Amino acid sequence: MRKTLLALLAAGLAGPALAAEPCAGDAKAKAQALLKLHAETTAQMPGTVGEIKRLGDIKALKGKGRFDVLETTGYVYKAEYRIRLIYAQIKGSCILMGQEILEVSDPY
Numbered sequence: 001m002r003k004t005l006l007a008l009l010a011a012g013l014a015g016p017a018l019a020a021e022p023c024a025g026d027a028k029a030k031a032q033a034l035l036k037l038h039a040e041t042t043a044q045m046p047g048t049v050g051e052i053k054r055l056g057d058i059k060a061l062k063g064k065g066r067f068d069v070l071e072t073t074g075y076v077y078k079a080e081y082r083i084r085l086i087y088a089q090i091k092g093s094c095i096l097m098g099q100e101i102l103e104v105s106d107p108y
Helices: 003-012 022-039
Strands: 046-048 053-059 067-076 080-086 093-101
Touching: 022 067, 022 080, 022 093, 046 053, 046 080
Parallel strands: none
Antiparallel strands: 046 067, 053 067, 067 080, 080 093
């Protein structure tokens, strides 16, 4: 069993639950809080947040570090939002360095 699991991980064939982003749980909670703040959600009109996916990494603004960029979609009633969360790449911790929320709409 253990050898099979290791072989699946090495081949990249394990399911998303096994190869999940380490900060996905924190990102989901932070995205929910950001959506609540931005869209002023209520008990009658709660917002929901979709699955967290990793977009890649970017160079830190200062120094030699890198940041992970995680993205999700938020929904409130008929509005849709793109939410990006930027985390420092520090093993064993989830340090949020930045966040972005944009409504997916055409204002023109």
